[in-house]
Amino acid sequence: MIAQRQMHAGEASALTMSALAALLEQRTGQRIAANRAWRIDTALKPIATERGMASIDALVAEVRGGGNAALADQIVDALLNQETSFFRDAGAIETAAEAIATVATGRPRIWCAGCSTGQEPLSLSMALTEREVEHELIATDVSGHAINRARAGRYSQFEIQRGLATMRMLRWFDQDGSDWIARPALVRGINFRRSNVVLDTPPGRIFDGVLCRNVLFYLAPDLRPRVLDAIADSLRPGGLLMLGAGETVIGQSDRFAPSKRFRGLYELVAPKPAA
Amino acid sequence: MKSCLVVDDSKVIRKVARHILEGLDFTVSEAGDGQEALDACRSKMPDVILLDWNMPVMSGMDFLRALRTTDAAPRPKVVFCTTENGVAHIRAAIDAGADEYVMKPFDRETLASKLQIVGVA
8 A cells, every 4th residue: 555654745635646546456456665656746747748637636537437548548557667677687587598498398488477668578588599599488568558669679778778788789689860679580589468467367387487577566465376376377387487586476375486496486386186 | 896997088977987886886096088098007907997989199999909909917897988879889899899888878777787797796
């Protein structure tokens, strides 16, 4: 829940803040963390201005009670934390690529859940291709805006430089003005889809690995076991899960155990035989 | 604590880079052109050099070529940091021995990630 003190920090009224929290949770399962409530004014003011509305209260009044679904989508998109970067968290992507390529029996099939604007699946695709591992990647995010950006594969000068080595940038991207665009060879194996990790059921037992990094953190605690269950159902026996650096399955799922072979990953636990 | 030599003819850029680098736990020294940087390296070789391209007296590229002809051990990492943002310039810098390339303008996250990529942060 949003801390009351934080709810009054910006220009929006407490009623508006409650409506926003409800909208976000209903659409995505995410909660507005108290330490991010301050962003709401910054995130929503441009939308209010664009629509000629005087305040965020007026903007949110438009969508209260289920009216104006398109605007509600836009508001939810703006509230989501889409922070990401190439090869985020030193070594994590390389570890995931190595581990998943090892456990897969054929061409690895991988799900990047919560892929934001695409830097994570592109990083994984680079790491796998450089290991000459053919692969299939499904990358999903709840934000339609983020998925559209990911599909375009176009990154600003600031975005391209965060975490991406220059040699990789030259190999995998083409310059277009001040932007950089992912080459077709890199994005060919990635299927970007808009999907909600809380509400949508992924296909069963098809993935060798799932990356779901920095997603659980934003979900209501009671939803996390459900999401981990869905991920477990989507993995083949022996499949691997990678969470964000500050996330864990401990206390939330007994279907995964820390991998002894691959540091930082979890292995799907084989079901116990029926007695 | 790692050391970084910031080579740029702009005092403002040197100041900004120093602020970021000190926040990343580097000890920072400065040079205003390539010749000053060469003199500084002869005196004490830093772990990493943040290098502008266009400077008076000696350019970043001429400095880099001169640096790479020395037998400095351990070999310092060189990160170009410049407004020359075209692919041809980037390739030329890498071919001349740069380890990484930062396109200006830059921020703390960009610089931190590049220093991590070259293994000094």
